[in-house]
Amino acid sequence: MSDLIRRGPMVLGLLVALALPLLLDDFWLQTGLFAMASVVGAIGLTLLVGVAGQLSLGHAFFAALGAYTYAWTVGDPAGQEAGLGLPPLVALVLAGVVSAVVGGLFSPISGRLRGIYLGLATIGLVFLARHLMVNLEALTGGFNGRTVEPFSVPGFSFSNAAPDYLAVAGVQFEGLHRLWYLFLGIAVLSAWLGRNLRAGRTGRALANVRDSEVAAAAMGVNVARAKATAFVISSAYAGIAGALMALAYGRIAPDLFGIQLSIDFLVMIVLGGLGSIAGATAGAVFVVALPLVLAQYSSQLPFLAAPGSGGLDAATLARLLYGAAIIAVLLFLRGGLAGAASRIRHRRSAHQRGTGGPPLVPTPSPDPSGATEPPPSQPAVSTRSEEKS
Amino acid sequence: MTYFLTQLANGLSYGLILGLIAVGFVIVFTSTGVLNFAHGSVLLSGAYLVASLQGPIGFWAAAAVGVVGAAVLGVLINALLVRNLAEANPGTAAILMLGVDIVLLTELTRRIGNNVLSIGAPWGADVVSVGGITLPTSRVVAAGLAIVVFGLLWFLFARTGAGIAMRAAAADSDTAAMMGVRPSRTGAAGWALAGALAAVAGIFLASFPAPGVAPTLALSSFAAIPAWVLGGFDSVVGAIVSGLIIGVVTALAVGYEAELHFLGRGLGEVVPYAVMILVLLVRPSGLFGRKEAVRV
Numbered sequence: 016m017s018d019l020i021r022r023g024p025m026v027l028g029l030l031v032a033l034a035l036p037l038l039l040d041d042f043w044l045q046t047g048l049f050a051m052a053s054v055v056g057a058i059g060l061t062l063l064v065g066v067a068g069q070l071s072l073g074h075a076f077f078a079a080l081g082a083y084t085y086a087w088t089v090g091d092p093a094g095q096e097a098g099l100g101l102p103p104l105v106a107l108v109l110a111g112v113v114s115a116v117v118g119g120l121f122s123p124i125s126g127r128l129r130g131i132y133l134g135l136a137t138i139g140l141v142f143l144a145r146h147l148m149v150n151l152e153a154l155t156g157g158f159n160g161r162t163v164e165p166f167s168v169p170g171f172s173f174s175n176a177a178p179d180y181l182a183v184a185g186v187q188f189e190g191l192h193r194l195w196y197l198f199l200g201i202a203v204l205s206a207w208l209g210r211n212l213r214a215g216r217t218g219r220a221l222a223n224v225r226d227s228e229v230a231a232a233a234m235g236v237n238v239a240r241a242k243a244t245a246f247v248i249s250s251a252y253a254g255i256a257g258a259l260m261a262l263a264y265g266r267i268a269p270d271l272f273g274i275q276l277s278i279d280f281l282v283m284i285v286l287g288g289l290g291s292i293a294g295a296t297a298g299a300v301f302v303v304a305l306p307l308v309l310a311q312y313s314s315q316l317p318f319l320a321a322p323g324s325g326g327l328d329a330a331t332l333a334r335l336l337y338g339a340a341i342i343a344v345l346l347f348l349r350g351g352l353a354g355a356a357s358r359i360r361h362r363r364s365a366h367q368r369g370t371g372g373p374p375l376v377p378t379p380s381p382d383p384s385g386a387t388e389p390p391p392s393q394p395a396v397s398t399r400s401e402e403k404s
Numbered sequence: 405m406t407y408f409l410t411q412l413a414n415g416l417s418y419g420l421i422l423g424l425i426a427v428g429f430v431i432v433f434t435s436t437g438v439l440n441f442a443h444g445s446v447l448l449s450g451a452y453l454v455a456s457l458q459g460p461i462g463f464w465a466a467a468a469v470g471v472v473g474a475a476v477l478g479v480l481i482n483a484l485l486v487r488n489l490a491e492a493n494p495g496t497a498a499i500l501m502l503g504v505d506i507v508l509l510t511e512l513t514r515r516i517g518n519n520v521l522s523i524g525a526p527w528g529a530d531v532v533s534v535g536g537i538t539l540p541t542s543r544v545v546a547a548g549l550a551i552v553v554f555g556l557l558w559f560l561f562a563r564t565g566a567g568i569a570m571r572a573a574a575a576d577s578d579t580a581a582m583m584g585v586r587p588s589r590t591g592a593a594g595w596a597l598a599g600a601l602a603a604v605a606g607i608f609l610a611s612f613p614a615p616g617v618a619p620t621l622a623l624s625s626f627a628a629i630p631a632w633v634l635g636g637f638d639s640v641v642g643a644i645v646s647g648l649i650i651g652v653v654t655a656l657a658v659g660y661e662a663e664l665h666f667l668g669r670g671l672g673e674v675v676p677y678a679v680m681i682l683v684l685l686v687r688p689s690g691l692f693g694r695k696e697a698v699r700v
Binding site: 143150334340341342 | 490496505506507510514632668669674681688
C-alpha cells in the first residue's frame with residue numbers, strides 16, 4: 016500500500032504525459048519533445064555526477080556524437096551529405112553505441128581523473144567536437160549542419176506522412192504527436208534502467224567509489240574501471256539524447272552542441288538534486304521550458320521590452336531567472352528539488368505518526384530539515400584530501 | 405624566419421596574458437577550493453568598468469577603478485555566495501560559479517549590447533618594430549607588465565607574512581587555522597588577487613589588435629583553462645609556464661594555418677584543448693601538479 020502511495024505521483028505523471036498530446040498545440044508539443052530528449056541526457060549525467068561523483072562538461076560532445084551518428088546512419092546515400100541509408104531503429108541504437116565506444120576510448124582520462132579535474136578535462140571535448148563538426152563537411156554539412164530524416168519503423172512513420180491521416184479521439188495525430196509517444200517511451204525506459212542501475216551492484220560500487228576510493232578499492236571494487244564504466248554509461252545516454260534532439264529539431268548544426276548545452280545538462284541535474292532520477296527529469300523540464308515559454312508569451316508580460324531595444328527582453332529575463340535559480344537552489348535548497356521533496360515527505364509521515372500518540376522515539380535533534388535519512392543527493396565530489404591536493 | 409619569430413613573439417606575449425588569467429584560477433582554487441567558472445565575467449566586468457569610465461576620468465584612473473572593482477567583485481562573490489553554500493564541496497561550488505557567470509554575463513551583455521566599447525588606452529593601435537619583428541605596443545606593454553606582476557607575486561608568496569599565510573592555508577587549511585591563519589582572510593585575499601589579475605588581463609585583451617570590450621571577451625578566460633589544467637591545478641609556476649606553451653602553440657597554429665590546412669579551419673580555437681587532452685592522457689595531474697597521495 017505504501018508502495019502504491021510512493022509511486023502514486025509517478026503513475027499520475029505518466030498518465031498525464033500520455034494524455035497531453037490530445038490537448039496541446041504544436042508549440043507545447045515541440046517544447047515537450049525537447050524536454051524529453053533532455054530528460055534522457057540528464058538521467059545519464061546524474062548517474063555520472065550524482066552517483067559516481069565525477070563531473071563532466073563533455074556531455075554536449077556525446078550528444079553531438081549521437082545526433083550526427085543518427086543523421087549519418089539514416090541519411091540518404093545519394094543526398095548532399097554522406098549517409099548509409101539504414102533503418103532509423105538501427106541508427107538510434109547505433110547513436111548510443113558509438114557514443115559509448117568513444118566514451119570508452121576516453122577511459123585513460125576518465126578512469127584516472129576524478130571530480131572536478133575530470134570536469135575540466137572534458138571541456139576540451141566540446142571544443143574538439145565543434146572543430147570536427149565544422150570541418151568534416153562531408154559528414155556533418157559543416158557550419159550550416161544537415162537535415163535529419165524522420166524516424167520510422169516498417170509500415171509507420173513518425174512524421175506527417177505514411178499513414179497520412181491518423182486520429183485518436185478526434186485529434187489528428189501528426190508527426191509531433193507521434194514523436195511524443197516515441198520520446199515518452201524512451202524517456203521512461205531510460206529512467207527505469209537508470210533507477211535499476213543505481214540500485215544494483217554497479218550503482219552501489221559507483222557510490223562507494225564516490226564516497227571513498229580507498230574504501231572502494233579495499234572492498235574489491237576496481238576504481239579506475241568503475242569510473243570509466245560510469246563515463247561510458249553516461250555517454251551512451253547522451254548519445255541517445257542527442258539522436259532524440261536531432262529528431263526534435265529536424266536539422267542539426269554545430270551551434271546546438273556548444274559548451275552551453277553541457278552547462279544546461281549540469282544545471283538540470285543540480286536543480287533537480289544530484290543523483291536523483293526524478294530530480295533530473297524535473298530539472299530538465301524546467302531548464303528547457305523556461306526560455307521557450309517566456310519567449311512565446313513575452314508579448315503578454317507588460318514589463319518586457321522588445322528584443323534588441325536594450326531593455327529587459329524575454330531572452331535576457333530567461334537567462335537571469337535561470338542563473339538566479341541555480342544560485343538560489345545551491346544556497347538554500349540542500350539536495351535540490353528532490354532533496355526538498357524527500358524532506359517534505361518525511362516531515363509529513365513523521366507528522367502522521369505523531370498524531371496517534373506520543374512519539375515512540377524522541378526526536379534526536381532539532382534538525383530544521385526534519386529529514387530522517389539523508390536526501391538522495393550526495394556531494395558531486397568531496398573528500399578533503401582532494402581540496403588540498 | 406622573421407615570420408616565425410614574429411609569430412613566436414606574438415605567442416609569448418599572448419601566453420603571458422593567458423598566464424595572468426590562469427594564475428587567477430590557481431589562486432582561487434588553492435585558497436578556497438573553488439573552480440571559478442565566473443572568472444571570465446569578472447574579467448569582463450573589470451574591462452567594462454575601464455571602458456565606460458575612461459571617457460570621464462581618463463584611462464589610468466579608470467584602469468585603477470577597473471582593477472579594484474574586479475577585486476571587490478571577487479571578494480563579494482566569495483563572501484556572499486561561496487561561503488553560504490548549503491553543501492560546501494568543490495562540485496557544487498563549481499556549479500554555483502556557473503550560475504554567477506550566467507547572471508553577470510547576461511547583465512553585462514544587456515548593458516554592452518551590440519556595441520564594442522573602446523578601452524581608450526594610450527598605446528592605441530601603435531606597433532613596435534625590432535629587427536623586422538613587429539608587435540602591437542599593447543602586447544609589449546602587456547608582456548612587460550605581466551613579468552613585473554609575476555615578480556610581485558613571487559615576492560608576495562615567498563617573502564611576506566600574508567603570502568606565506570596564503571600558501572599555508574592552501575597546503576593544509578586546518579593546520580594553518582590552528583597556527584593562527586584565518587581561512588576567511590586568505591580566501592578573500594585570493595579572490596581579490598584573482599579579480600585584479602583578471603581585470604589587468606582584460607584591459608590588454610580588449611586592446612589592439614582586438615577591437616575593444618565586447619561580451620565575447622568573457623570567453624577568453626576559457627582559453628586560459630587549458631593553461632591552468634596543463635600546469636597542474638595548484639601550481640602558480642605551472643600556470644605561467646603552461647600559459648606560455650598554450651600561447652605559443654595557439655599563435656603558431658594560427659600563423660601557419662595555411663600549411664596545416666589538412667587539420668581544418670579555425671585550428672587556433674581547438675589546439676589549446678587538443679594539447680591539454682594529449683598531455684592529460686600521459687600525465688593526468690598536469691605538467692607541474694603534485695601526484696595525489698592517498699592517505700587512509
